[in-house]
Amino acid sequence: MSLLDLWTAGQETTTVTLKWAFSFLLLHPQVKSRVEEELLSITKGQRPLSVTDRTNTPYYNAVLNVLLKEIHRCALIVPMNFWRVTSEDTMVGSYFISKGTSIAAQISSIMTDEKYFIDKYQFNPDRYLTGDRIEQVVVPFGFGKRxxxxESLAQAELYLMSSFDYHNFPYFESPKVSER
Known part of the structure; x- marks a missing residue:
């Protein structure tokens, strides 16, 4: 993997995530309105949001966190993880995997598993507010040393770019748009 691979992957996923965020927010105008109110209370419509404003925008932060997880789950922006090669023979459940085997986590199968998501094709940010362990299932940036x-750059870009669009461009609800 080269630096160019990392740069391209970061640009593409962040751009696609922003596009989906705008799409889903158009379908949920009550969330969009509340975010707009909070952002206007900070910027007074006179300046763009700054990363230093993050501590003063709790609702917007929560929406971005939840939106990010639910967008990655519904839109399957990253359907599978990078390929890895096993360094030793191992067992995964009842499956034997020999040393030198190429493997990848099929993230899309986890994010649409009915064991965790009853309405797996429904965009529902509220599912993350229940206090159960669902946040451990949806990990768009992965976890651990891999x-x-x-992630922190993408989070900052999403925070600034989506707030820039709120500040500079009106959103209009379309009666013809639906989630499915």
């Missing part, structure tokens, strides 16, 4: 190295 987590995405650009």
């Amino acid at each position: 987590a995405c190295p650009g």
